[in-house]
Amino acid sequence: MTDVVGIVIVSHSPLVAEGAADMVRQMVGDRVPLAWCGGVGEGVLGTRLSDIRAAIDRAWSERGVVVMVDLGGAETNSEMAIEALPPERRRKVVVANAPVVEGAVLAATEAASGAALATVLATAEEAGARCRSVPSKTSAGRRQ
Amino acid sequence: MPVGTVQNECGAPPVIRSFALPNFGGLHARPAVKLTMLAKSFDASIEMSARDDGKWVDAKSVLRVMGLRIGPGDTFHFRAGGADAETALSAIAALAERSFDEPGGGETAGSPDNAP
Numbered sequence: 001m002t003d004v005v006g007i008v009i010v011s012h013s014p015l016v017a018e019g020a021a022d023m024v025r026q027m028v029g030d031r032v033p034l035a036w037c038g039g040v041g042e043g044v045l046g047t048r049l050s051d052i053r054a055a056i057d058r059a060w061s062e063r064g065v066v067v068m069v070d071l072g073g074a075e076t077n078s079e080m081a082i083e084a085l086p087p088e089r090r091r092k093v094v095v096a097n098a099p100v101v102e103g104a105v106l107a108a109t110e111a112a113s114g115a116a117l118a119t120v121l122a123t124a125e126e127a128g129a130r131c132r133s134v135p136s137k138t139s140a141g142r143r144q
Numbered sequence: 145m146p147v148g149t150v151q152n153e154c155g156a157p158p159v160i161r162s163f164a165l166p167n168f169g170g171l172h173a174r175p176a177v178k179l180t181m182l183a184k185s186f187d188a189s190i191e192m193s194a195r196d197d198g199k200w201v202d203a204k205s206v207l208r209v210m211g212l213r214i215g216p217g218d219t220f221h222f223r224a225g226g227a228d229a230e231t232a233l234s235a236i237a238a239l240a241e242r243s244f245d246e247p248g249g250g251e252t253a254g255s256p257d258n259a260p
Contacts, residue, residue, distance in 0.1 A: 027177045109177050109206050113184035126207055 005111040005120045006033035006059035008067045009104050010052055010074045014039035020068070020101045028108040035059035038074075047074045052081040056093060064092040064117030066107050066124060068100045094121050098128035171214035173206075175244035180206045182239055188226030190236070194218055203236075 007024065011017040017038035024034055035058035037051035052067075059065050067082070069075045075095060082093045094117065096103050107124035115123070171179070183190045183203040191200040194212040201208035203222060214220050224232050239245070 027174050028181070105173070105177065106206055109180060109184075112181060113204075123205075126205075 003063060004032055004061060004114060005063045005107075005117050006035070006061040006065040007104055007108050007111060008052070008055045008059045008065055008078075009034075009036040009038075009100060010047055010055065010067060010078050011036075011038040011070045011100055012045040012047055012074060013070075016070065016100070020104045023101060024104050024108045027105055028112050031112045032108045033059040033061050033065075034108070047077045049077050049081050049084075052078050053084065056081060056085070060089075062092070064094070064120075066111075066117070066120050067093060067095045068098065068104045068107065068124065069095055070100045092117065096121055096124040096128070098124040098126075102127040169243065169246065170216050170218075171209065171212065171220070171244075173210060175246055176206050176209045178239065178244050179236065180204055180209055182235060183232065186224075186226075186228050186232035186235075188224040188229040188232045190222060190224040190229075190232055193221045193223075 009017045009020045009024075011020070014037075017036035021034055021036040024032065035055035037055040038047060040046035040048055056065055056067070067078045069078050078095050082090055082095070085093060096107065098107075103124040106127045107120050110120045110123040180203065190203040192203040192209060192212065193200045194214045195218075200223070201212060203209060212220070222233055222236055224230075226232075
């Protein structure tokens with residue numbers, strides 16, 4: 001299923017990540033490669049580089065992967081995970097500046113129609129533009 | 145059910161037709177996603193309007209479709225241009241007449257008349 005851009009959901013909370021993934025699956029369907037990760041085990045909030053890397057692998061598509069993140073550490077760890085990818089994969093993975101739930105659903109809707117990575121990213125970030133008065137991502141965000 | 149031909153002011157291909165659909169439970173997130181995904185499967189430019197104020201939005205954009213805030217009892221319209229415009233509008237009409245395949249015809253507490 002590599003003709004469709006993949007979506008990765010990274011949240012500090014596994015419940016948030018899984019819930020957002022559920023919304024994508026129920027609202028958009030199974031066409032989009034989708035993976036999520038969140039939490040550092042035993043109910044503790046946080047994100048782990050290795051989990052993000054594994055999620056990118058699970059949602060991998062040759063068309064690219066958009067990573068949806070919630071706060072601070074999710075974003076920096078996702079960027080580090082992308083940095084660690086082989087160069088030919090690295091340029092196909094982007095972090096969206098968008099609210100994680102709305103962005104994931106919108107991005108998946110766009111991806112399912114066969115859109116290119118840049119279009120999927122732009123659609124996700126359009127959700128962010130509508131929510132800009134809400135601080136969806138700040139450097140003061142909770143880190144693990 | 146055609147409600148007349150409208151002029152296209154956005155430079156898209158010529159408008160084929162415009163029509164209104166029966167009321168249903170409201171175009172909340174899930175049916176909006178279904179609608180836009182169906183719209184995206186056609187090459188035609190497809191626009192949608194919820195009111196008779198001349199405001200048309202891209203029916204392939206979930207955000208814009210949801211932004212119309214179509215609720216129970218509202219009438220809405222589509223228009224399309226392009227080679228497969230007629231097919232697209234027929235498919236959208238069929239989806240809407242099935243109340244967007246929502247369980248119970250949509251999120252409809254208080255809207256008992258939305259069943260096809």
